[in-house]
Amino acid sequence: MDRETDRPRTVPTAPGGLPLVGHLPALVRGRVSFLQELRGRGEIVRIRLGRHPTYVVNSPELLHRMFTVRADSFGKGRFFENMRPYMGNGVATSEGDFHHRQRRLMAPAFHRVRLESYVALMRREAERMTSRWRPDHPIRLDHQLHHLTTVVVARALFSTSLTDRTATRIVLATDAFVRGVAWRVLAPDALERLPTPANRRFLAERALLQEIIRDLVADRMRTPGDDGDLMAALLSAREEGTDRGMTAEQLHDEVLTLLLAGSETAAGTMSWLFHELGRHPTVERRLRAELDEVLAGRPVTAADLPRLVYTRRVVEETLRRHHVNWILTRRTLHGVRLGRYWLPADAEVLYSITAQHRDPTLFPDPLRFDPDRWETAPPKHAFTPFATGPHKCLGAHFVMTEMVVVVATVVAAWRLRPTPDPVRPVATMVLRPNALPMVPERIASS
Known part of the structure; x- marks a missing residue:
């Protein structure tokens, strides 16, 4: 079993990237289906959006670590930065000490x-x-x-x-x-x-x-x-x-x-x-x-x-079957170990709660609308409709x-x-x- 003291592994790259644009056309065309397809390619997978490398985190355990024990190593990322000029520096878009104070x-x-x-x-x-x-x-x-x-x-x-x-x-x-x-x-x-x-x-x-x-x-x-x-x-x-x-x-x-x-x-x-x-x-x-x-x-x-x-x-x-936040981002503030992988400084990180909630390894027959599945608890960290940690x-x-x-x-x-x-x-x-x-x-x- 991998430990964080073991030598970090290289993040695998998803196939299908095109010259110059990378995986951007696939993301724009497929949206949630593209992100769901990536879940079968590993806990973290590397794609390119244009010329920019982006790391897609698929593992519920690694997402939990990113939200909690590694939270201080990540900023909000491109999605939230793009909203800041329009929404201001409120608790959803602010970062660092100012965010903690406002919260x-x-x-x-x-x-x-x-x-x-x-x-x-x-x-x-x-x-x-x-x-x-x-x-x-x-x-x-x-x-x-x-x-x-x-x-x-x-x-x-x-x-x-x-x-x-x-x-x-x-x-x-x-x-x-x-x-x-x-x-x-x-x-x-x-x-x-x-x-x-x-x-x-x-x-x-x-x-x-x-x-x-x-x-x-x-x-x-x-x-x-x-x-x-x-x-x-x-x-x-x-x-x-x-x-x-x-x-x-x-x-x-x-x-x-x-x-x-x-x-x-x-x-x-x-x-x-x-x-x-x-x-x-x-x-x-x-x-x-x-x-x-x-x-x-x-x-x-x-x-x-x-x-x-x-x-x-x-x-x-x-909230499981139709989670509305289909794409969210973070950005590494410095080089950081996440599970068995090393993410470089200033790396764009992407994750999809929608795709996670539709993962058949976490929720059997995930596209079936079945309130009775909540008679038993879901796998640990699998259901995170409002995130967790200091950014919940x-x-x-x-x-x-x-x-x-x-x-x-x-x-x-x-x-x-x-x-x-x-x-x-x-x-x-x-x-x-x-x-x-x-x-x-x-x-x-x-």
Whole structure:
């Protein structure tokens, strides 16, 4: 068995690289399927994206080491660096000591006890969404879920100081901004500087979203507002030993980060979840039976969440089968040993949680949607929907709570039938459905 004291091995190179462009065409063409194919070529495999060597980490154990005991040897990498000019230096894109400081300042805002108070907000927004549905009239559920998740994060941040008009402006600007950022993260740098109509629209939407956030942050810095919202926690956060809080610029970047990350992940995951329920009526019936038993016709509360065991399994299986973060990066800060391999300094490292969650050696029959697989624990380090270690998603519990509450609220009262339109994955910044038209059907009260 290899030990880290043994002589390091050379990382194998994947076949099929082309002159000049390397494996970039294969990645662009295949996206997740290309990354899944690489998993059979070793714990770490070397590819070239253009002229740049890139190391793809496939082993769950090595990823865990990269996230935890070797975390200080890795920076965020190209994916996050490309987002920084657009998203600012928030906790998702910042690095080093500044990242650790921001994370410590923000952590109390996401304490589990505090987040339980947002269950009513999550349920209320889900009820507002479904109140606009008309039985047997098709809806674009993916659009409506993005609206819902954006408003939930915005109202959790700004509580009663956020008007309906401002919430709608945030939703529209955020949606356009996310689509524009996705293209810029993946496209060659030179293309974003061209004076095209699409680039001009993106810059205008970015300016509008930044203006809205700056106005909201400035208003809350002048007036205390609601002590129970996330913004109050961020404003009151102080660095131990210096009593320094966040500047207006830091607050702006963190609010923008929370709006984008909090809406996109939850909306994409729930879109896939309702798609799977439409394809698996047996799962839907079992889910509704649990809701009938636990809730008995009343609205879901924080106290109900521990009893919604099957509901949570449906969410977890969706996070496994359809994890939206299909490609993420790190970069070595110096030469580093990872398992039995040596990675040179300034090496780009790529990994795919989506591909890992679909690995048949970790999850038998991985493309089958089966919530019952969660009756037993998965292999160690195999299921990492929110990463782990010092870069674990701060909003993991918020997002999980939101998805369980929204699913419980919708499924208890509505059945969503799929339409004949094909639903296929689109891999941009996240892996989302191309569209999710569904037909709502009200459940008769028992």
